[in-house]
Structure formats: structure tokens, C-alpha cells
Amino acid sequence: MMVALQSGGMRPLAMLPEILLFAGGLACLLGGSFTPRERQWRLRVVAAAALAASVIAALVGAGTGAAFEGGFAIDVGTTTARVVAAGATLLVLGLAGDEIAGAGRESETYALLLFATTGTLVLAGAHDLLVLAVGFLLASIPLYALVGLAGSAHAAEAALKTYLLGALFGILLLLGVTLLYGLAGTTAYPALAASLGAAPGPAVVVGVMAVIAGLMFKAGGVPAHFWVPDAAQGASGTVAAFVTTVPKVGALVAVFRLVVALPHGGGWEVLVGALAVLSMSVANLAAFGQDDPRRLLGWSTVSQVGYLLVPVAAAGRSDLALPALLLYLAGYALTNVAAFAVTTALPDARTLGDFAGLVRARPLLALALVVALLGLVGTPPTVVFVGKLLAATSAWDAGMAWLTALLLLNSLVSLFYYLRWIAPALLRDGRESALGAPRTWSTGVAIGASALSLLAGVLAGVLWHLVAGPLLG
């Protein structure tokens, strides 16, 4: 289905997947006002249909081309981001089926999820600094509301933190965009490299750093990571799974595009590599002491951003960088949602110790937890292993063996805290009463997603074909 698309022109239909998501979001928002609370599941069906249609539209429209006068790229990066983001949101809707079904703000949640996904996809395809800024805002504003929706004190704190950080880094991003525009005289990516090459170096560095820092807020990486653990802990499980998974897809593809578009020899790989190392190391150290499973997962996602930034650092210098990033993103989304699904399946288990005896009470759920957590470590044959392997290889291939070494070392460190969660779950005797009856939908998502992560690892060769290909130049 690889159709060579023509560049140039507005070609709004090329953005059909985004349009479908946005329309679905509007439908949820409006329909919510007319649907009684006990029938709001209908809107979940609407949202799921929009997501599924978006995935199909993305696959049918796969190819290489551009929309909006070259401001939005359609290539393997965009297509993968579309499939992964919409697919992950679909899984998240499964969690919502237990957690917020019949709750006060059900339809609004679905609308916000779809709007945020749309924003993420705009980010992923942004091929122009101004589109990047638009995508950032589109993706961020629903995020603040989502985090606060749970209504608890924790959620309010997390929402405030997210909002303040988002505002700060949003301004940074806009500042960076302004600066780069001023220096280059253009915002289109294809022209950036040539025009920035002639601009004063330090100013370019400041501009690029500001833009990347802004995107780090969306990705949830150092230095803009502080909101992630709070949001993971304070928000509802559905939202926590979403905000730690889907925004990363758009943000990381966006950073990748930006790095490729910058003039060569600017030392960007060192900048991104440093952010990668900081993200993984800081998060891994912080995760050690956590006793709340969602907070632990929150820190774990920050460390995963670190690993995901490794192929970004190798962008343009290793052929493996792009497939590594895209495969890793797909695997990460699947595995992370699976891990969060285990926590939403057992809402009463709010400390690691509460999981004691899980293997006895719910063997399949315990197995899903083990597969998901070991998957996040990068144990073969899960798909994250393939992603991590390619990431490590691409860094070394790009001449950054130190980054490979630090990635592997951090994986070892991370094993320690994932095992702190696995160990009680495998205990023979536990207070099974603390677990309660698991919720059906979440259990299904947990088992299904972890099984898929295994299958995807075994069939990595097939996935490879889907993510192989060049970015729009």
C-alpha cells in the first residue's frame, strides 16, 4: 500500500488520520452532553471507532509525501507514530472501560484523549518549526485537564505541576522557535540546515536547546520530567497510562526530525546523548526507593525516554537509528500500557507489597506483570529487547560507544527496582485480600498487550519491514 504521494499543496486528505481523531473527539464532547451517564459507554465506542479508523487511514495512506505546503511530513515516521499512538490510545480506552465507566467526566475524558492524540500526531509529523509549536500546544492543553480530572488532592497537585512545567517549557519552545526563525529566516525543515549553517553558532545552540527542552516536557525526559511521577501517581490509571505513553511518541519523533534537519557537525548528538544519559540515570536512581507501583512506573517511563533518546542521538549518523527509534517506540507503548493495566486491574493494590501472592490468586495476571516488567528491562524475546538492541547498536555505529555502554549499564540498574515489584508478586503466600477481584477489561488489556509484546519480539522481522524507510528529506 505504499503510495507515492505528491508534495506541495494543502492536500488536507493526507491528514485524514488526524482529522478522524479530532472529529471523534468533537463527537465525544458534544455527544457527552446528550447522553445519560449510564449510557456514556456509547461514546467509548465512538472514540474506539475513531481510533481504529485512524489506524486504518494511516496504513492506507502510508507512503512518502507532505501536506500543508511541506509543513507536515508523511513518511515512515509519521505512519508509525500514527499507528502506535492511536493503537496505544485504543488500549488505554480498554482501561477506561473499568476505571472511569459511569464516572462523572467520562465523555470529556475520551474527548481529551483524542485531542491529545491528535496533537501528538501533529508533533510527530511537524516538518516546520511553526507546525511544531502548534502541535506542542495542541498536545499539551488536553494533558493538563486530563491529569486533573481525577479530582483528588494528588491529582490537583499533579495537574498544577504539569501545568506550570508545561507553561514554562512551552515558552522555552516558542522562544527557541522564534530565535531559530530569526537566525535562519525560515521555519521549514528542508531549508534549516543550509541557512542555520551560516548563522552564529552559539545562538543556534541556544535556540536548538530551547526547542529540544520544550519537547522534553512532552516526552517526559530530563530536564522537564518532574511532572511525570506525580501525574502517574495522582491521575487515574487510564490517564497515567496515556500521558506516560502517547505524548512520547510524537515528541521523540519530533526531536528526531529536528536533529536530522539541523546542520551537520553541530555536536547535537552530544547534547541529545547527554539528555539520554541524564534521563535514564536520574530516573533509575529515583525509582529505587518508590513503593507506589504507579509512581515507580512513572520514573521507569522517564528512564525509558533516556533509552529512546539514544537512537535520536545517532540520528543521521547510523542507518539503524530510525528503525531503532520506531521499533522501540512501538514496543515501549505496548509494554508500558501492559504494566499500567496491571495496576488498574488491581486498583486496591497501591504498594508493591500489596501484590504479594498475586501468582497464586491470578497466575495469568502475574505472568503478564512479569512479562511487562522484564520487557521494560529489555529481556528477550520481548519487542523492547529488539528496540533496545537496535538502539544500543545504532549508538555504537554512530561512534558513541560510551552511550551504548551507559545504556546497558542503566538497564542493569533498572532491573533492581523492577524486581522489587516482581518478587512480592511471586510470593507463594500473601495477603490476597489486599488484591481484591481484578477488573475484567484491564486484566484483558494487561494479558493481551504483554502477549503481543512477546509475539512482536519473535516476529521482529515483520515489524522491521514496516518501520524501514527514509524520512521525508
Place this chain on the structure above:
Amino acid sequence: MLSVTVFFPLVAALVLAIPRLGDTVARWWWVAASLVEVILVVRLWSGYRTPAPGGLAYEQRVAWMPGVNSSYHVGLDGLSLPLVAMTSVVFLACSVYALRDADRPRSRAALFLGLETVCLGVFAAADLLVFFVFFDLSIVGMYFVIAGWGHGERQRSALRFFLYTFLGSLALLAGFIGLYLAASPHTFDIVALVKQNPLAGHGTLGAVVLGAILLGLAVKTPTVPFHTWLPPAHTDAPTIGSAVLAGVLLKLGAYGFVRIAMPMLPSAWRAWAWVVIVVGIVSVLVGALVALAQGNLKRMIAYTSVNHMGYVVLAVGAAGVLASNTAQARAVAVSGAVTQMVSHGLITAALFLLAGLFLERTGSYEISEYGGLATRAPRTTALFAVAAFASLGLPGLSGFIAEFQIFTGGIGAAPVTAIALLGILVISAALLWTLQRLFTGELRGRARAFTDVRAHEGIAIGLLLVLSLGIGVAPRPVLDVIEPAAHAVIGLVDR
């Protein structure tokens, strides 16, 4: 055929997921599946023809990740076939030994069958990524064995085991990536990498890559100074877990030396052979001396493993010492190393199964709490005596065949290895002293409540010892398989 053999236990494990299967059925199912697996391996062995140097028998190849030139590629040669056979036998012995053990037999059988596939997969792998996948999964499987079925401080020991060996596997992965990138065209295929010798002429990079691979293998083997995870893991592991850990899992590391490190990085191997020899000698001596000092039977056996794996390391180190007219001697050393892996697998598994009797009967591994068992438990005494003599290398048993080759070849290539002969002396003292303390003298302490070996235990342990005796008396069938492969390895190291 080979893939069927590798994955049959996994399929048998999946059958155990059928919900209404009773515990007794599960236990017998495990025995039956292990028996079928042994038969499959026997068929492989009987149809085995030595492949051309650099080639593999029973080769199979299916594309996995074409983007990085990695495929599901398996095959056997004289280095791997004996280990595959040993693995299937050790797992069979474990399944028989556990016939009366009521501790969640269904999940245990499934886990061990899965672990068997994983171990066979490592030996059969002809692609670095396939090797790594199985290698890493063996760690995960053993973690669950120790954490799930162990005793004492099992969580702690399992965690230490996992972290330590995971460090090793990551180092190994780093080395593999280095090999992949050095090869042109880039590939993870073991056969292609051996042919290419990708790091010839890259002194420093070769040393770095070899260092990473050696670290990974040394942790798993384990050699001094990376052996500290082993004694606690063994002490707290369940009996059959210990038998598999010592019998099979330690070989995964040692096997990596002959399969990966030596043929792929010959020049770096030759340059660093003396380091390997020193590590081997130190492991032999430290293992023996610390074993002598142990009061805990299981820890004592664990340290004999450090000692015995030390011989393997020493032999492969000696094989890298290039001097004129030593090719024959070095091939003997490599052949001895492989024989030792097989022999140690059989003997140490038997010893651990015997040690398990002590905990299961009377609740303690402390040697000082027993005495005079010979009168109370003559069959246990006989089996333990045979196992101990096999372990110290008495002629007529497999340990002798292995160690004789190792020292003949080793001393011929590098006379300094003669120091390690002291290790044999010390380890003999340790084993004989243990034998004396446990079985001779007056019946006392916990020995009074000790019941002798039961039929299924006797069959399990006896099976392992009979094979050790068989190799000791008639080593030719095994050596005929190993020797051509050993010569091929030497040919590759000398490039």
C-alpha cells in the same frame, strides 16, 4: 529435526497449562517428556556425521531480522552435541528425582521444561542474537526457580544471582554488538563471523570486545573473581534447581569460550591467553581451598564447581598459547575442556541431588551434624562415594578422562598450568574428608533420622553416575565426536 528437539520441551510445558491436569499427572508428564527428549537426542547423536570444519550438522536457518542480518540459525557440531546430550540427561534425572516432590509440581514441571528448551537453544544457536536470547532467558528461568522453589534467603540469593548474571549477559551483548559492527557486511551469524574473523588487525578494539565477552562468560561460568553469586544461589536453590544450575547453566558460559570467543577473536585470544590461564589457575586453587573450608555440604559442592570450571578455563587459555609444534597438545586441551563440561555436568548434578537428600530428610546441610551414615544408609553412601571419586578424577570415571586431557594438553602448551595440579590434590582432600565425616564413624546427630535413598532418587542419581562411568571406561564414542571439533577450534585460533 534439531528445532523439534530444542522446542519439544517447551511444547510439553505448554500442555501443562491445561487447567484440570492433576499434580500426579504433571509429574509423570514431566518424566515422560524428558524421556522423549532424551530419545530425540539419541536419534540426533546416532545420525550425526562430523561436518566439515566451520560447518554444522542439522543446520536450519530462517530469517528473523533481515535488517541486521540476524536469523534463527541452529546447528550442531562436536562442541555442542555432547553438551546437548548431557543437558537432556540432567533434566531427565531431575524429573525422576522430583517424582515424589509435592511442591506445586505443575508449574515446576512447566518451568523446568521451558528451561530445558532454553539451555538446548544456547548450545544449538548459530546466531549471536539467538544465542543471547536463550542465554538471557536461562537467567530469567533460573531466577524463578530459585525465587519460587528455593528455601532460606531465597529472594535475596535469587536477586543476587539475577543481577550478577544479568551484568554478565549485558557485557556479552556489548561484545556481540562490537562484533556485529566490526563485520563487513554487518552480521550476527556465528558461522559467518567465524569465517570473517572481523577484528583481525584491530588490536585495541579486539581487546575491548574480547574483554566484554570474557566478562560476560566469566560471570556465568563462573571464574574467580566473579564467582561470589554461586554459593548463595546454590545454597538457597531447590535441589533440582542446583543440579540444573551447576550441571547445565554453568556450561553455557564455558561453552561460549569455545563457540564464540576463541574462533571469532583469535588474535585477541592469543594476546590475552595468559590472563585466561591465570584466571583458570586461580579459580582452580581458590575453589579447591574454599571447598576444603566449608562446613555446609551444598556450599562445598558449589565450590568444587568453581574448581572444576577452573580446569575448563585453564584449558581454553592454554589453547591460545601459540608455540611451535603444540597444535596437537592444544587440541587435546580443548577436547579435555569439552569433556570436562560434560563430565562435570553429570557428576555435579549427581552430587547436588545427593546433597538434596540431606535437607529433605533431616533439614540441614551442615556436615558436622551428621556422622556414621554408612551403617544407616548404605545406598546413599555408595552413590556418594562414587560421585565423590568421579569428582576428584579417579581413573575409570569421566572426570579422569577430562582432567587427564586438560593437563596433558595444558602442560604441553603452557607448563605453568602444572600449578593447577595442586588443585586436584586439595579438592580430593576436601571430598574425601567430607565423605569421611558424613559416612564413617559412629552414627550420630541428624544421621539417626536419615532414611536411605528411595527407588526414584536412586534411579536419578544412578543414571548420571552410570553415564560418568561409561565415559570413563569407554570414552571413544564421545571423544570421536569432540576431537575433530577441537582440532577445528585450534585451527581457527591459529589464524
